Amino acid sequence: xxxxxxxxxxxxxxxxxxxxxxxxxxxxxxxxxxxxxxxxxxxxxxxxxxxxxxxxxxxxxxxxxxxxxxxxxxxxxxxxxxxxxxxxxxxxxxxxxxxxxxxxxxxxxxxxxxxxxxxxxxxxxxxxxxxxxxxxxxxxxxxxxxxxxxxxxxxxxxxxxxxxxxxxxxxxxxxxxxxxxxxxxxxxxxxxxxxxxxxxxxxxxxxxxxxxxxxxxxxxxxxxxxxxxxxxxxxxxxxxxxxxxxxxxxxxxxxx
Amino acid sequence: xxxxxxxxxxxxxxxxxxxxxxxxxxxxxxxxxxxxxxxxxxxxxxxxxxxxxxxxxxxxxxxxxxxxxxxxxxxxxxxxxxxxxxxxxxxxxxxxxxxxxxxxxxxxxxxxxxxxxxxxxxxxxxxxxxxxxxxxxxxxxxxxxxxxxxxxxxxxxxxxxxxxxxxxxxxxxxxxxxxxxxxxxxxxxxxxxxxxxxxxxxxxxxxxxxxxxxxxxxxxxxxxxxxxxxxxxxxxxxxxxxxxxxxxxxxxxxxx
Numbered sequence: 001x002x003x004x005x006x007x008x009x010x011x012x013x014x015x016x017x018x019x020x021x022x023x024x025x026x027x028x029x030x031x032x033x034x035x036x037x038x039x040x041x042x043x044x045x046x047x048x049x050x051x052x053x054x055x056x057x058x059x060x061x062x063x064x065x066x067x068x069x070x071x072x073x074x075x076x077x078x079x080x081x082x083x084x085x086x087x088x089x090x091x092x093x094x095x096x097x098x099x100x101x102x103x104x105x106x107x108x109x110x111x112x113x114x115x116x117x118x119x120x121x122x123x124x125x126x127x128x129x130x131x132x133x134x135x136x137x138x139x140x141x142x143x144x145x146x147x148x149x150x151x152x153x154x155x156x157x158x159x160x161x162x163x164x165x166x167x168x169x170x171x172x173x174x175x176x177x178x179x180x181x182x183x184x185x186x187x188x189x190x191x192x193x194x195x196x197x198x199x200x201x202x203x204x205x206x207x208x209x210x211x212x213x214x215x216x217x218x219x220x221x222x223x224x225x226x227x228x229x230x231x232x233x234x235x236x237x238x239x240x241x242x243x244x245x246x247x248x249x250x251x252x253x254x255x256x
Numbered sequence: 257x258x259x260x261x262x263x264x265x266x267x268x269x270x271x272x273x274x275x276x277x278x279x280x281x282x283x284x285x286x287x288x289x290x291x292x293x294x295x296x297x298x299x300x301x302x303x304x305x306x307x308x309x310x311x312x313x314x315x316x317x318x319x320x321x322x323x324x325x326x327x328x329x330x331x332x333x334x335x336x337x338x339x340x341x342x343x344x345x346x347x348x349x350x351x352x353x354x355x356x357x358x359x360x361x362x363x364x365x366x367x368x369x370x371x372x373x374x375x376x377x378x379x380x381x382x383x384x385x386x387x388x389x390x391x392x393x394x395x396x397x398x399x400x401x402x403x404x405x406x407x408x409x410x411x412x413x414x415x416x417x418x419x420x421x422x423x424x425x426x427x428x429x430x431x432x433x434x435x436x437x438x439x440x441x442x443x444x445x446x447x448x449x450x451x452x453x454x455x456x457x458x459x460x461x462x463x464x465x466x467x468x469x470x471x472x473x474x475x476x477x478x479x480x481x482x483x484x485x486x487x488x489x490x491x492x493x494x495x496x497x498x499x500x501x502x503x504x505x506x507x508x509x510x511x512x
Binding site: 133184251 | 357440
C-alpha cells in the first residue's frame with residue numbers, strides 16, 4: 001500500500017514537496033516508512049503525483065515529486081449544509097460525506113442545534129484524512145458555522161437546495177404549504193434535470209427543524225423538501241443517505 | 257418524548273408486560289421515569305402499543321399494555337451480508353442498517369476478514385436500540401457468522417444477491433468474466449423488476465475480496481456485481497450506501 005497524502009502547496013515533477021510535522025510523524029512512526037519509499041501526493045489542483053521520500057525525521061520531512069499519476073478532474077458541485085450534532089456522529093458525517101464526494105461542508109446553526117463550540121480545524125483534518133484514504137483528488141472545504149436565516153438570506157439563486165424534512169408533511173398541509181407533499185428523495189432526483197449544476201443538501205439537528213424554520217424553508221423558491229423513508233433517521237444517517245442518493249442519481253457515481 | 261421499547265414476548269391490551277433489568281434501569285436511572293409514565297411497546301409481531309409503567313424498581317419493572325397505536329405491517333425482505341470489520345465501523349453498520357430498514361444481518365467471513373471474535377449479543381443489542389429509536393415495528397435479526405463458500409453453497413435460489421465489488425472490472429475483464437462490466441448500483445436497481453421480493457447485499461472487509469472470491473461471486477447466477485462510485489469507500493460506508501439505494505429504488509422509501 002502506497003501512502004497517499006494531501007499537500008497544501010504546489011506539486012511539480014522534479015521539485016521537492018515539504019511534508020508537515022504530522023505527515024512526517026505518520027510516515028515514520030505509524031507506517032514505518034523510510035527514505036526511498038514511495039508516496040502519492042495531491043493538492044486539490046494539480047492532479048496526483050508519484051513521489052519518493054527524500055528526508056524523514058521525527059518532525060520534518062520532504063518528498064521528491066516524480067511523474068503525474070492522475071490528472072485533476074472536475075467534481076460535482078454539491079454542498080452539505082448540516083446542523084452540528086454530537087462529536088461522534090459529527091465526525092461520521094465529515095468522514096462519510098468526504099468519501100461519498102461532497103465538495104463543501106457548511107455547519108448551519110438552527111433553533112434546536114444543541115452542539116457546543118465546533119472545532120473547525122479538527123473537522124477539516126478529518127476531511128483531509130478521508131480524502132487521502134478514498135482516492136479523491138481534492139479535500140472538501142469546511143466553512144465557518146452560519147445561522148439558518150443568514151444562510152437563506154444570502155442564498156445564491158443558481159444553487160438548488162434539497163431540504164431533508166424528516167418531520168413529514170402532516171403539519172405542512174395544515175399551513176397550506178406552497179410546495180404540496182414532499183416527495184421521496186429519489187423520485188425528486190429522478191425527475192430533475194441533471195443540467196442543474198449546483199446543489200445543496202440541508203439536514204437538521206437531532207431535534208429536527210422548528211415549525212417556523214420548516215415554513216420558511218418550504219416557502220423559498222430554491223428549496224425542494226424531500227422525505228427519507230418511513231423511519232426516523234439519526235442526523236448522520238440522514239446526511240449520508242441524501243448524499244449517496246444524489247451522487248447515484250445525478251453525480252459521479254453514474255459513470256464509474 | 258415517550259420512550260419506545262422492544263419487548264421479547266407477547267403484547268395484549270389489558271395485560272402486563274414485564275420489563276427487563278436493563279429496561280428498568282434505563283427508564284428509572286437514565287430517563288428518570290416513574291410509575292404512571294407512558295411508554296410505547298413493540299415486539300416485532302403484534303404492532304405497537306401504548307403502555308403505562310405500573311412497577312419500576314432498580315432491577316425489575318412492568319408496564320400495563322393499553323391500546324394498539326400502530327398495526328404490524330410487512331417490511332422489505334432485505335438481508336445485509338457483511339464482512340465483520342473493527343468495532344467502531346461494525347457498530348455503525350448495525351445501527352445504520354437497522355434505521356435504513358434491513359430485515360437481517362449476517363456476518364460473512366471472507367479470506368481477508370481480520371476482525372477478531374464477534375460479540376453477536378452486543379450486535380443484537382445495538383440493533384434493538386436502533387429499532388427502538390427509529391420507530392421500526394421489528395428488530396433486525398443478527399445471524400451467526402458464516403464463511404463465504406458455505407453461504408454461497410447453501411444459497412436459496414429465490415434470493416437475489418447484490419455484490420458490491422469495489423475492486424471494479426479491470427481484472428474481471430481479464431478473466432473474461434461471465435457478467436460483463438459491473439453496473440453502477442442505481443442503474444442496476446432501476447432496471448430490476450421490483451417484483452423480485454427477496455434481496456441480499458454483500459459487502460467486503462477492509463482489504464476487499466480476494467480475486468478467487470470475486471471470480472466465484474461473479475460466476476454465480478444469483479449474483480449481480482455493482483459499483484459504488486469512483487472513490488474507495490470504507491466498508492461501513494459501502495454497506496450503508498448500498499442499503500440506502502436499495503430502499504430508495506425498490507424498498508419502502510418509495511411510498512413514504
